[in-house]
Every structure is written in C-alpha cells, then in structure tokens.
Amino acid sequence: MTYDEAISYLYDRLPVFHRVGVSAYKPGLTNVLALCAALGDPQTQFKSIHVAGTNGKGSTSHLLASILQAAGYRVGLYTSPHLKSFIERIQLNGVPIAEADVAQFVTEQQATIEQIEPSFFEVTVAMAFAHFARHQVDVAVIEVGLGGRLDSTNIITPLLSVITNIGWDHMNVLGDTLPAIAAEKAGIIKPGIPVVIGEVIDETALVFEAIAAQNNAPLYRAEASWQCTDDGLANGVRQLACKRLGGEGHQLLQIELPLLGLYQLRNVQTVLTALDHLAPHFSIDRSAIERGSRDVVKQTNLKGRFQWLQSRPTVIADTAHNKPGIEAVMASCASLPHTALHLVLGFVRDKDVGEVLALLPLDAHYYFCQADSPRALPTQELRNMAARTGRVGEGYSSVDEALAQALRQASPTDLILVTGSTYVVAELTSL
Incomplete structure (x- = not known):
C-alpha cells in the first residue's frame, strides 16, 4: 500500500471517532492487547508517562515532551486527534512518523487488523507503540484518547500518571456526574506508580484519593507543589513566574510560554510537579525547563491552543x-x-x-x-x-x-x- 491507500483503508474499514462519534468507541483493552501481542508487545519496551484529563492533556503532553527533549532525551509523543495530517499523532523528537512507515505498518498488519477488527484508534495506538519501541525512545509521553480506564492507551505501565482536571465532557460514555467521570480517568492509576493531579475540586478529590490508596500509588497535587502567576505578554509570549511551594531546589522559574491562554498556568504547574517526580529517572535542569517551555510549539508542532x-x-x-x-x-x-x-x-x-x-x-x-x-x-x-x-x-x-x-x-x-x-x-x- 501507499500512504494514501493505507490511510483510506484505515478510515474506510475501521470506525473513526471524529467521523461517527461514540459508535466508534470500543471500550476495553482486548483488541489493543491482541494487536500489540502480534507486534511483540512493544508497550513493554520503552519508558512512558501517561496523561489523562478533560482539558489540558494535549498541552501538558506537548510541554512534557518538549522539556524532556530539551534535556537531551529521545522522546516519543502520542496525541490525538490530529489537526492537519494523521502523522501528527506519532512523533519522535518533534518529527512525525514517516508516511512510508504508516504505509508499511498497515500493509504488514492488514491480516491481523482484519482478524481482530479493532477501531481506528486502537490501530493508531498499536502503531505508535511499535514506532517508539523500534526507535528505542528514552521515554514516550502518551496522551489518553477518551476517559482512561478503558482507553486503548491504558496497557502501558508508566513511570508517572498525570490527570490534568475533570470537567463535563463525553458524559454519554464516561458518566453523568463528576465523580463518575473522575473514576474513569483515575483508571490510569497503576499499583505503586505515582500520580500527579493538576486540578482537584471537592467533587473529585475523594475519588482520586480512594483509587490512589487502593493502588498504593503516591498522589501529588500540582496546586500544592507549584504556583504560577501571569506577568503579562511580552514579545508575543506569556511571561510566567513559577514558585515552588516548599521543598528544596530551584524556588523560582521565569518561564516564557508561546501558549498564550491563561489556562496554561495550571498546565505548567502540573508539568512542573510531574517533572519533580520524574527526577529519579531523568536529569532535567532549570535551563531545559525554560528552553523546553519556550520552544514547545517549534519542538512538538503544537497547534490550536490559543x-x-x-x-x-x-x-x-x-x-x-x-x-x-x-x-x-x-x-x-x-x-x-x-x-x-x-x-x-x-x-x-x-x-x-x-x-x-x-x-x-x-x-x-x-x-x-x-x-x-x-x-x-x-x-x-x-x-x-x-x-x-x-x-x-x-x-x-x-x-x-x-x-x-x-x-x-x-x-x-x-x-x-x-x-x-x-x-x-x-x-x-x-x-
């Protein structure tokens, strides 16, 4: 298959969420586990960070990837949906997967796809994991597609789980109360794996605490770890003053962010808290944080966020x-x-x-x-x-x-x- 033929095959044969909505959603991990088993279980062959949430998970994922890349690591990034081209979903150090690699994957896995009958999203997750394993990334930042507990990305065992926030969205799938939605997103919490919560409200706090306790997973709140304030716009970028709340190390960061939305302050707090708890695994200094934040659009091709x-x-x-x-x-x-x-x-x-x-x-x-x-x-x-x-x-x-x-x-x-x-x-x- 050519790239165009491969993309047409995926769109025409498989249910695609952005075209048909919830009917494309196949809750459960059976299909993606079967796909990955046929590929040699690539999800076990690289370190990862898992990011869920109602809003902000895309920006948070891109920021984490950019900062890790600025620190010198080989970083995979999986996000969805794409804006302009399918290949945006799967990146390695800001370079999208080659169209030829997409065509080769679909051609080689066509028989398996037709046997398992997965969704479009399940195939893209398996493709991303195979790409990251083949290219031996140091770490991959994996954005949840929808929810968490039954999302296809939830077959990884990450170094860190991140949940940005909980809000009203996809209630027909995730539940019609904020605690119900929180429980679905908290499904990415794994036994013994630390979890960072970006924004906690009264209705969801007990849910996160209970599920983290059940999994013996240390839970950290971003708002208790870092405080970011807006210093206005200068030279087309937002100026942030970020202060660590307690603890040792760099107490104040001056961050220039090309993502201009004020809502990014919470995302940056979440990212900084996540970096604190990734410290046992990666060496990330102040300059990498500042460069990675400043260059996030250029390094990860992030678009459409204010x-x-x-x-x-x-x-x-x-x-x-x-x-x-x-x-x-x-x-x-x-x-x-x-x-x-x-x-x-x-x-x-x-x-x-x-x-x-x-x-x-x-x-x-x-x-x-x-x-x-x-x-x-x-x-x-x-x-x-x-x-x-x-x-x-x-x-x-x-x-x-x-x-x-x-x-x-x-x-x-x-x-x-x-x-x-x-x-x-x-x-x-x-x-």
Whole structure:
C-alpha cells in the first residue's frame, strides 16, 4: 500500500471517532492487547508517562515532551486527534512518523487488523507503540484518547500518571456526574506508580484519593507543589513566574510560554510537579525547563491552543469544545486588549451546545460554520439555536469563509476567535 491507500483503508474499514462519534468507541483493552501481542508487545519496551484529563492533556503532553527533549532525551509523543495530517499523532523528537512507515505498518498488519477488527484508534495506538519501541525512545509521553480506564492507551505501565482536571465532557460514555467521570480517568492509576493531579475540586478529590490508596500509588497535587502567576505578554509570549511551594531546589522559574491562554498556568504547574517526580529517572535542569517551555510549539508542532494567527485584527484559534474549555478561552480573551469580539463558531452535534452558547457574550459578532465531518452540527441548526439565546449572526459554508467575513468586518483593534471544535480549527487554511 501507499500512504494514501493505507490511510483510506484505515478510515474506510475501521470506525473513526471524529467521523461517527461514540459508535466508534470500543471500550476495553482486548483488541489493543491482541494487536500489540502480534507486534511483540512493544508497550513493554520503552519508558512512558501517561496523561489523562478533560482539558489540558494535549498541552501538558506537548510541554512534557518538549522539556524532556530539551534535556537531551529521545522522546516519543502520542496525541490525538490530529489537526492537519494523521502523522501528527506519532512523533519522535518533534518529527512525525514517516508516511512510508504508516504505509508499511498497515500493509504488514492488514491480516491481523482484519482478524481482530479493532477501531481506528486502537490501530493508531498499536502503531505508535511499535514506532517508539523500534526507535528505542528514552521515554514516550502518551496522551489518553477518551476517559482512561478503558482507553486503548491504558496497557502501558508508566513511570508517572498525570490527570490534568475533570470537567463535563463525553458524559454519554464516561458518566453523568463528576465523580463518575473522575473514576474513569483515575483508571490510569497503576499499583505503586505515582500520580500527579493538576486540578482537584471537592467533587473529585475523594475519588482520586480512594483509587490512589487502593493502588498504593503516591498522589501529588500540582496546586500544592507549584504556583504560577501571569506577568503579562511580552514579545508575543506569556511571561510566567513559577514558585515552588516548599521543598528544596530551584524556588523560582521565569518561564516564557508561546501558549498564550491563561489556562496554561495550571498546565505548567502540573508539568512542573510531574517533572519533580520524574527526577529519579531523568536529569532535567532549570535551563531545559525554560528552553523546553519556550520552544514547545517549534519542538512538538503544537497547534490550536490559543494560537495567535495574525495581528490587526488579532486572530486567535483554540480547539476548546466543552464548557470548561470555553470558559477558560473566554477568560483568556478578556485578558487581551481589544475593542470588539468576533466569534467564528462551529460545534459537533454530540456536545451540549446550548450550555456552551450561554457562556458567550451577547454583544459579540457571530459567524457560524461547520466542519466537513458527519458529526458536525449543521450551520443553520447552530445559527437557529444561537438566535434563540440572543446570539445572532450569519451562517457560512466553510470555516475559511466565516473567518474571511469576520476579517472584512473587524476593525484593526478587534479580536477574532475561532473555536468550538477541534475539527473547525483544523480546517483553517491559515493554521
């Protein structure tokens, strides 16, 4: 197979979450274990860090990978979904897997795939693990796809587990209470393996403590370990002052972060706490932390996290797609000086769109669109829903067309935000 043939085979034969939603989700580890067994169990052949959470797990994973890379290590990074190309999901020191390697994997494993009948995601996880084992990474940072306990990535035994936060998302799969969602994500906690919790709220604290205790897993709270404060923007990057709360070692870090969203402060606290507990395994000095943070976009190709696309008017793209994510993005927008706010919006239909719309300002200018995905909420349906809440705007046939109209209407001092779905942001030509 060629690369294009291999990708078409995976998309056409296997259920793909971003196309069909929850029906593509195959909970349980049987398929991925069978796939990996056929590959010689590559998941046992490299060290790993496992990252789960409702929001922030992608940024946290990229930051960890970038800092470890800056410290001189050979670092694998597995994330999902991709924005522009499938090969973004599997990286080695910031270099995506070669298209030829994807084609070879699918060609060689076609018979096994057809025998096991896994999901698209299960195949990509097995492919990533085989890639990291073959290239003998020093460590791989593995982002959970959905949930944790039954996620295909949960066949690894990591050096450290990280759970960024718990919020309302995928309730039809993970549960309809925050403790239920927390229990699913806490399923990545392994016996004796330390776990870092990025954000703890009253409703989830007891869940984490109980599951960690059952597994005799030391539990650490990021907010009790590090405190990061915002020193504003300078030279296009956010300036953070990060202070260790107690303990020895470097007490204060000055971090320059090209990820401009204020919500990244919590992610950085989580990353710094994780690095503290990776110290027995890796030598990571202050300069590696500062360089890895500053160069995270360049070193790991991270896109769509409050990404600055242009000035005058300012255009920001963010993949936020649920209530806590949109709340965080709107807080970050409020921190940027601007005259008027223009929102280019599109959602998938299986989100609580009404709840998210209620978070958006009534006085913003709205441009509604939809991604080219069967899961996308149709533009006219979104426009009608928004109008019923007092948020009025026109509909457009593509994300680029909606952004082009926003650019025509915005003044140089205005702010344009493109958000609502990973798949909407992915279709921006300017990304």
